[in-house]
Amino acid sequence: GNVIEIRPEDIYLLESNIMDKENGDYLKDFGNMIVDLYPEEPMGYYYIGMYYEKGQSYRKALVAYKQGFEKVSGRHELYDGYYRNIERVLQKINLKDSDN
Numbered sequence: 001g002n003v004i005e006i007r008p009e010d011i012y013l014l015e016s017n018i019m020d021k022e023n024g025d026y027l028k029d030f031g032n033m034i035v036d037l038y039p040e041e042p043m044g045y046y047y048i049g050m051y052y053e054k055g056q057s058y059r060k061a062l063v064a065y066k067q068g069f070e071k072v073s074g075r076h077e078l079y080d081g082y083y084r085n086i087e088r089v090l091q092k093i094n095l096k097d098s099d100n
């Protein structure tokens with residue numbers, strides 16, 4: 001009868017299942033749940049960004065990654081990863097725009 005909150009370490013354990021399930025279709029719901037549980041943490045926005053990036057909605061992915069990047073301030077171990085996500089999506093946007 002105990003209610004146990006989802007801890008950040010639990011999220012990392014679930015990550016691979018969520019990414020593989022239905023080709024990442026649950027990433028957005030997973031990310032939104034994490035944003036609700038931990039609004040000051042960047043990880044929820046990472047999963048939302050991944051969802052949009054997998055669906056080739058690069059501008060929406062960019063917004064999500066930038067929202068997560070804003071939460072990274074002062075944590076250098078996360079800074080590079082989020083910055084690489086933003087750079088990768090910007091390149092995809094530029095490639096998509098040049099194809100049109």
